[in-house]
Amino acid sequence: MKKNYNFAIYSSDQTGILNRITAVFSRVNLNIDALSVCETEQVGVSRHSVQVHCEQQVAMRLSKQLERQIDVISAEFREERDLIQLEVALFKVATQSMLDQPTAEQIIRQHHASVLSMNNEFTVIQRTGQYQENQAFLEALTVIGVIEFVRSGPVSISRPLMQAASQTDAVIFKQHATCSPEEQAVAKF
């Protein structure tokens, strides 16, 4: 079954490493749904967060192929349920349209959004939260009319004390490799 998987890929911060990483996904015709790159707490190491929708088996194979890249230090993947994810979304609306819409303030308050910047021409509203929440806010804003909309894509951190999907796989693999031939035969079939 296909699921959303979020890869946390740590690499040395070499020029071109991003292309090498994305090539591993595009090679199997996988579309990258979200991508972000940032510095890490360790100097010279970058973190690439990549979200794709695929089978777990494919994710496992890609994780190993990512780790095969010389400058990649590690490539773990997790399911959405094992992650705390947030994204930042910015919405630009015409200031006059907002003033003309009596429920505008209520919509913004209900969705826990806030006004970031405002002038005579346009207003920028920001909202931080889950993908679906930002999506709902976008739909709610249609009564005002959205001129421009941008979202950061998910920024993820693993839930504490939860095992990464890739680590779970490693555990299964190790158990499999250490069981008796009879158990292996059962496991295989």
Next chain:
Amino acid sequence: MKSASIIADPNIKQKPAASAETRTVTGAEAIILSLLAEGVEKIFGYPGGAIMPTYDVLYNYENQLEHILVRHEQGAVHAAQGYARASGEVGVCVATSGPGATNLITGIADAYLDSTPVVCITGQVFASLLGTDAFQEIDILDISIPVTKWNYKVTTAAEIPAAMAKAFYVAKSGRPGPVLIDITKNAQMDALDFVYQSCHNLTSYAPYPRPSQLALAQAASLINQAQKPMVLMGQGVILGEAETEFLSFLERSGMPVASTVLGLSALPTDHPQYVGMLGMHGNYAPNTLTNECDVLVAVGMRFDDRVTSNLAYYAKQAQVIHLEIDPSEINKNVHADVAVLGDVKQTLPELSKLLRPKTYPVWLQNFQKLHAVEDKKIIQADLNVEGDELGMAGVIEAINQNCDDAILVTDVGQHQMATCRYAKFKQSRSLITSGGLGTMGFCLPAAIGAKFARPDRPVIGVVGDGGVQMTMQELGVMMQHQLAVKLIILNNQFLGMVRQWQELYFEQRYASTPMSNPDFCMVAESYGIANQKIDSPKALNQAIKDMLSHPGAYVLEVMVKQQENVFPIITPGASVADMCLESPESDVEQMGG
């Protein structure tokens, strides 16, 4: 992303060289000095604008570093591959920017799929011109990402020694592969304080995974309990220089062993436990019995689809033990019940220690029985040289009878399968062929590279009339260097393997496979290369003797049957156990004819 100089690369931990002394040189000289520091003696290449500073320095080092001028950059990288595979050393090739670099791509891809250690150095336009569509500017770094183990663009002279050191370390360590270093012209021209420190360690790179004792014990337990085990020998045995360890493992365990195409020659062909070649055109017994064995021990191989055919029917009854250096190969195509990660040179002796000496006389008889079927139906007919026409297998057998220490280098197609099926090998690194990529045009330049690596061994290229014309210009290298490569052109005036598929699977619609050819002997003659053309089985043996006894380069054109088929064959999509020993329609044809 921010860019960091490789000098500041935290991954590179360098040991100070004992005799390291600093001297101020140009980047171009640093490239040459780095090659010398890595022990490189011969490089293959083609000059051009963006790499000219390096060639200019090369002129001063002609006595220490021999540069072989190829006739096309594809020839340079194939020659470097042939050099690497014959010698076990890193092959090196050099090209200029733009078309010089793009012409390398096919060979780099070939080296990537066949795990060949090659370092490719390309010139690049001045760093200040990058991204301006300058003359002969192309982004070779991005183009080569999917086909290189590692690549790097050098834009300042100071980066050169560390980049070169990392390139050689990455290319040859672990599972080997090609590396490309793209060096801008200003980096070649500017000065640096040169000190070379070879690279032995990168924090983000674990080339030799530590074997698990548990996995070894598990593997040994499976092998010790096996009734009908079978070993699959891959190129990992050769790449790991583990031929001796493999032989000990094999003889202690008593298991029958089959080889992949790239594993051929890791074990002498006449070894009593050797049961033949795997794969689409491999031998009947090992393919069929893959689906009867109870334990399958894969050593340094990657379950390529040409080996497994349809995975849904592949060895489902067997417990699979996979000895492999590259973790990404485990469970990629075939599920491993026990994965023994590590260098086979280390894991095989450890595994051998845990094995009980065994023999499988009854199980081996199954192989012999099936081999007898193949022998009667196919091999006898293939090797028959009684008729008026020559077959490809007969030519290979004539080589066997006249020479037992040759390095055979093949191209891709029917002649390649004939060579792999019929050649007899006595020592390792005796077959150089394009396995993974299947690159036509590989043979001639790879044979040239192999001969430069091993002038002490006869090097025989076996090529078809199609493939030879893809890189035929490299005869110029043989001419210029008086290089004693022996080239056998098996001429059937067809693109034979494609024609065979058209016959079997496309209703004999021979679209664009018949070929009008030049007179290959006249071509050889124009290069001043000794030559001979034969078209009769009677002339074969003497022609091979003439070729081998000739002191220099030689082209032997052999006119072979036009419409010969390579059998047996596993129909694409079929099970490995369903080998066809003949064309399903051959009876009908004979009746009709």
